[in-house]
Amino acid sequence: MKIIKLLFTGCVAVFIAACTNDRKQATDSTDSVKAILDTTQNNIDVLSDIPWTAEMDSVSEKYTMKRSPIYSSEILTKDNVIESINRKYPENKLVWEGLKNDTAYVKIENSDYLTQSSGSTGARIFLAESTYSLTELPHVNVVYFDFTVGDHATPGPYTRTSFDFSMPQNNR
Structure with a gap:
């Protein structure tokens, strides 16, 4: 019975760790998109030619x-x-x-x-x-x-x- 509880606890821990890792990757992806948008927004101020x-x-x-x-x-x-x-x-x-x-x-x-x-x-x-x-x-x-x-x-x-x-x- 102790072995089953130990296995169950281990599986839950692995599951939680996997979910936390996905959130971190999602946050990293969101940060990357925001950085690209911020860069694009800053480049709007660059004129393509003189007026x-x-x-x-x-x-x-x-x-x-x-x-x-x-x-x-x-x-x-x-x-x-x-x-x-x-x-x-x-x-x-x-x-x-x-x-x-x-x-x-x-x-x-x-x-x-x-x-x-x-x-x-x-x-x-x-x-x-x-x-x-x-x-x-x-x-x-x-x-x-x-x-x-x-x-x-x-x-x-x-x-x-x-x-x-x-x-x-x-x-x-």
Whole structure:
């Protein structure tokens, strides 16, 4: 009789241990799904492209600014706009410095590529795309670029009207 009680107690213990293990595996699975959802939710903030791009007309060879149709359904924040610009132009890394009134202040710590290597047209395109993209943010009408002046670009305030690609480059 003692042997039967002992066997019965052993079976119950094994059964309880098995049930507890299943709960732990279910909890681990739930935690994994939650982690995937949290990661996906965080990635929603990453823009697939910059909001505005400069496109050249192959016939007239003039540039125009075009709004990216991809971003229209995405939420714009200062962080994801800066990140998308930095992803496209890693050599001209923008750093958000702040917002005062309607002016966004950004800095390019190493502006050698922008001012010395990208050429006048490359610098204008970078500044135009950055300005147009950042002025998509609420309450931003001016972008003040802080960087060391060079041959192809000048720091200072830029608006969308600063970029008329049909005019010579030094007219802002």
